[in-house]
Amino acid sequence: PEALRLLEAAAAQGEARAKTQLAYQLQRGELIPLDDARALQLYTEAAELGDADAMYNLGWIYTNGRGVAADEARAIAWYTRATESGSEEAQVALEKIRKKNQSYTERFVEWVTSPD
Numbered sequence: 590p591e592a593l594r595l596l597e598a599a600a601a602q603g604e605a606r607a608k609t610q611l612a613y614q615l616q617r618g619e620l621i622p623l624d625d626a627r628a629l630q631l632y633t634e635a636a637e638l639g640d641a642d643a644m645y646n647l648g649w650i651y652t653n654g655r656g657v658a659a660d661e662a663r664a665i666a667w668y669t670r671a672t673e674s675g676s677e678e679a680q681v682a683l684e685k686i687r688k689k690n691q692s693y694t695e696r697f698v699e700w701v702t703s704p705d
Contacts, residue, residue: 593620600631605638612646616655625656636667644671645679652682661686 593614599607612631615624629650635643648667651660665686671679688696 590620603638605635605640605643608632608635608638609640609643609646612643616646629656636670639674641671641674641676641679644668644674645676645682648679648682652686 596607596611596614600611608631612628612635614620615622615628615631617623629647632643632647632650636647644667648664648671649655650657651664651667653659665683668676668679668683668686672683691699
């Protein structure tokens with residue numbers, strides 16, 4: 590389709606949002622064939638250009654091991670960069686990882702001392 594051709598052209602010109610959108614389509618495999626490796630490449634390029642959504646998606650990829658080995662340290666690094674770039678989704682993802690890794694004792698102390 591024409592929209593996909595325009596998206597690919599914009600991505601090729603180095604537009605971060607276009608790279609992120611094209612990567613998303615490649616990751617879903619609905620409008621174009623699934624290609625996790627190319628999606629990872631485009632998300633990385635877009636993230637390096639400052640796109641917070643690309644950074645968040647890289648965090649998700651490394652959290653879930655989508656086309657790569659799961660790597661919590663890389664996921665945290667990408668989520669942190671995304672959070673620093675204003676991504677609320679990444680902040681939520683970081684909190685989930687923190688809670689998952691928190692010991693029972695730490696969770697209990699947090700619950701007991703919480704003002705809620």
